[in-house]
Amino acid sequence: MAGTLPPKGLDAQGYIEREGSLGRVPHAFRPVVAAARDGLVGVFGARLHSAYLYGSIPRGTARVGHSDLDLLVALREEPADADREAVRALGDALDKEFPQIDGVGALLYGRARLLSDLETYDLGWFVACLCTPLLGDDLAEYLPRYRPDSLLARETNGDLALLLPRWRERIAAAGDTEEALRPLTRFMSRHLVRTGFTLVMPRWQGWTSDLREMAEVFGAYYPQRAAQLLRAAEYGSQPVGDPHVLRSYVDDLGPWLAEEYARVHGVKAPRPD
Missing domain, CATH: 3.30.460.10 (Beta Polymerase, domain 2)
Incomplete structure (x- = not known):
């Protein structure tokens, strides 16, 4: 496939x-x-x-x-x-x-x-x-020219595990108002879709910035998570203010993606900040 x-x-x-x-x-x-x-x-x-x-x-x-x-x-x-x-x-x-x-x-x-x-x-x-x-x-x-390889994958998105605790804090601070949650949903949805795509990018050997296409490429390699990333791609373009969506990101999809990413590509080099 x-x-x-x-x-x-x-x-x-x-x-x-x-x-x-x-x-x-x-x-x-x-x-x-x-x-x-x-x-x-x-x-x-x-x-x-x-x-x-x-x-x-x-x-x-x-x-x-x-x-x-x-x-x-x-x-x-x-x-x-x-x-x-x-x-x-x-x-x-x-x-x-x-x-x-x-x-x-x-x-x-x-x-x-x-x-x-x-x-x-x-x-x-x-x-x-x-x-x-x-x-x-x-x-x-x-700057050099870049190939869609594992080094690029690791250094662009190999820090999701570090980000998740901060995301939980931001969700808690936002409360349950749609006005506060929609921007978080858009941001986190896009980040997870791009992370899912770069996870498989070296195998696919290509590049796209289209969120839906990113999710479809990911789903070809991880069909058990395909529906989740496709929904995230939709919310990245048309965000909702549903706290349940954000909690599913930090409690389920995000932790799984961070663990799989580290297993496949390793962890991003630490930054001073």
Whole structure:
């Protein structure tokens, strides 16, 4: 069954192709992207090294009123708490101004960390393969090319066991309101689907960022868990505010996936934070 799913997302040499481009940004989202670009320059000025889009907007698959704006920002030095607060405030302002988007997610790092040896197969890969340049010099020029192998699988998602206790804390702190639970469901659903996919990625020998396709690829290798990951893929696009869904993630699917991941690929190298 697994062999019936054709690999994709690789170039002729078997390296993961960079996905997304500014040319693919749907027309409805171009004002949002322009405002984000101007806002980042206004907030950080000369301290900004580069900025990137990732997710459905640069892939051209965003849905008006449902998709979020995803940004990665690289500063010339390591960011401080004030920088993180500033980028959160910018995201909140963009979310209020543009009804086309449903939230803003912004990752903020220093250039040195993104290019560090420790992050070569995690954040470095993320920049080089999943991010679309928006501002500044592209850090991908300093990074290697990547294959869908076990090293990449381990260093991208081999830390789920460490994340689960934090997820439980976030679920407990959120209470039972749908408004608080929906963003958690979207985030955790997407993370579990991507972890399930990268678990089997070296065997499938391909790459995709489509949540449903990720779940289908995973299900070909783990049919006993296929239905769970397909539901998670649905909730990753259309989240619900059901606490039972989140508890099933941290009590059942998540622990199983973390254990199987460690068995197959090992555990991600420890990070300082």
